[in-house]
């Protein structure tokens with residue numbers, strides 16, 4: 001994995017930073033609720049659909065809109081500059097400064113200026129003063145913002161007081177109102193004496209040449225009003241077609257950013273307003289207004305058929321606030337100027353693939369950000385695309401590249417490898433409290449893998465062998481189901497497959513197990529879509545049989561692969577794509593299939609298990625853990641709950657944060673065990689705090705992770721797959 | 731193009747300025763710590779402004795030209811109390827003042843927001859620099875939504891918005907240190923809105 005030791009040091013430093021953890025954790029906990037409050041009565045889906053459509057159209061039309069915008073500004077007497085990159089911006093700004101003999105520039109928040117390291121490059125020409133409170137604080141210590149909206153969220157008030165004391169030359173107490181008052185005073189002097197004001201902008205309307213700036217502090221208004229020159233740095237992705245397009249963004253941005261109905265100030269600038277001559281007046285003159293259009297990779301992004309979607313971002317940062325990984329490490333680790341998942345995408349275009357390499361690896365793909373994004377951006381799937389591009393330029397290191405490129409690609413070798421694992425791990429296996437086999441530690445360099453959560457003892461007979469001797473009793477046969485087992489069930493938990501067969505038999509379906517290999521997801525998630533595609537091809541034919549009424553998988557990651565990834569991967573080959581579409585249409589996740597069958601029977605959900613394993617005097621308390629792929633990728637949330645709640649032997653209850661990622665993430669837990677452990681620990685705490693004796697899951701990956709974690713803690717709680725519960729195997 | 735104060739009220743939607751809209755406007759603004767006053771006439775408005783300035787206990791207040799009230803009469807009333815109400819466009823004087831009064835063109839009920847054509851630098855300085863800002867608006871120009879305010883602007887300027895339009899929603903604030911909400915960073919920490927029914 002391309003995560004080097006230097007980066008690991010930064011991760012661990014962030015994880016051990018209690019200030020950071022406290023601030024981000026608290027915020028992450030309260031944000032969803034305050035956001036939900038402020039969105040009350042608003043149809044978020046409709047709103048973000050509108051924003052996404054407007055922004056996407058603007059991206060397709062970018063060049064024409066930029067020209068129209070430019071013409072409007074010039075007509076009003078403003079000047080427009082086009083900058084290909086940071087160097088162009090520096091030159092333009094230097095020229096502006098020289099013509100005016102300018103000495104000082106006050107800046108209100110502009111992420112684009114951060115992205116090109118503007119301050120650093122202009123220092124020789126101008127005194128650069130950040131005026132946004134958070135930006136000013138981090139400027140004093142030469143840091144980069146760790147959050148797009150709250151740049152200094154990683155600093156405690158005590159640390160801020162130290163920074164104030166240092167900057168002002170006298171002792172400042174860690175009292176927030178005092179510090180805010182001092183900042184006002186200090187920065188007011190800068191505003192009064194600055195020669196140039198520079199700001200970013202949130203929207204640039206082509207139709208009217210209007211630039212819209214949202215702020216709470218009021219620094220953008222001062223920046224635009226006090227100095228005689230105003231420079232606005234505009235990224236091409238800010239372009240909007242019509243004046244009325246401002247409305248949906250104004251409706252969403254403050255709510256998604258800080259859970260406010262509107263920011264204190266919205267400033268609309270459409271031309272050079274009047275200003276005081278030589279800063280003080282009383283004579284009035286037209287302000288010198290410069291607009292610098294910044295490209296720096298944006299045109300490429302907006303012209304890219306896939307990544308164009310990232311241009312729908314309105315920089316609200318709500319994706320950071322809800323990201324479980326960002327909450328742990330913050331924007332200096334999960335980010336490069338622009339933080340979090342969206343940051344890793346923007347970095348790939350604005351900076352370089354090299355710069356986003358490690359950053360994009362931080363995403364575990366839980367999909368939580370996507371649910372909140374007002375730009376309706378499928379962040380996790382774009383990250384996978386980005387990873388794929390990164391891996392073309394920067395291959396995985398030796399052993400992993402060999403595993404993905406050779407072992408996964410080669411069916412025989414892959415199956416051989418997994419079977420070897422069954423006996424290779426045998427000597428280390430012990431029996432856990434729940435009666436299952438666990439590996440609690442591994443020798444040599446593998447120690448780290450099992451230290452924080454036990455691994456399953458691999459089964460010596462895989463499901464593909466077991467099904468051959470499984471007697472299928474199908475009375476009133478209704479049809480045939482093809483089972484895509486997936487590696488984890490096949491090799492680690494064949495008993496889940498056996499339960500699935502029994503339950504479906506009872507529903508009148510014979511289950512067949514076509515010749516199959518890995519679903520391709522692990523290769524895809526490691527950025528090797530080329531390999532994932534080959535693997536999809538190896539499976540495709542065997543699942544195309546007309547006599548299959550359904551194709552079922554009991555692993556949501558495999559379900560997503562069959563249902564969504566295969567048609568996408570095989571897009572370029574018409575014939576295979578047609579087959580993949582048919583396969584996709586027939587594929588259902590096990591719990592969804594059961595729900596569908598039972599619903600067709602009028603919702604007779606409680607009659608599932610043939611026999612009950614134990615004689616229960618009282619129903620067993622069961623809570624459900626949502627797998628990220630099932631819940632957020634496939635949108636299956638209620639079905640498992642309805643099914644479980646209807647079982648007579650079960651007493652269904654919710655646990656806290658049921659839909660929060662368990663930290664497994666396939667290869668993620670090998671790549672970034674530090675992060676996985678933290679995520680798992682939080683999940684285990686929620687499980688321990690619930691009254692449930694059994695945790696039901698639909699994903700064998702989650703099951704492996706949760707069982708392993710609980711075994712490490714020697715917990716009495718048990719984890720079972722829904723198929724096992726519906727089979728009466730408690 | 732440019733500031734045509736007074737134009738706005740001729741482009742209001744038909745249902746502007748209703749009792750319900752005023753009530754909602756007041757409720758939303760007050761939730762943001764804004765003080766909202768309502769007066770029936772020009773005279774009462776002048777009176778209200780004088781009282782607010784007096785209650786602030788200061789020596790220097792500033793104002794930008796206004797049409798809803800007679801600034802000279804305000805100036806006159808305050809003189810008796812030894813308070814200078816200056817109408818000069820003098821940046822350093824405005825910066826020294828503790829109280830600024832300016833007229834706004836529109837209110838948005840759903841947000842408690844006020845909107846101003848701020849092409850005039852005088853208006854901007856008066857509403858930005860002093861720690862207290864008093865805005866005067868006509869109750870008749872309170873409309874329902876943000877989207878509707880954009881329509882008004884398009885009509886007022888015939889598709890070519892004024893160079894500088896300011897939307898103000900509550901006082902200046904920040905949460906940049908430890909996410910603790912603190913009022914009054916760069917702009918006024920205190921906002922008073924006087925709505926005149928005329």
Ligand code: SF4
Nearest residue numbers: 323341363366367369
């Ligand atoms: S998918 Fe999950 S881990 Fe990845 S960026 Fe989004 S919230 Fe963060």
Ligand code: SF4
Nearest residue numbers: 313314316317319373
């Ligand atoms: S990606 Fe979406 S959620 Fe994240 S900052 Fe952009 S608009 Fe907001």
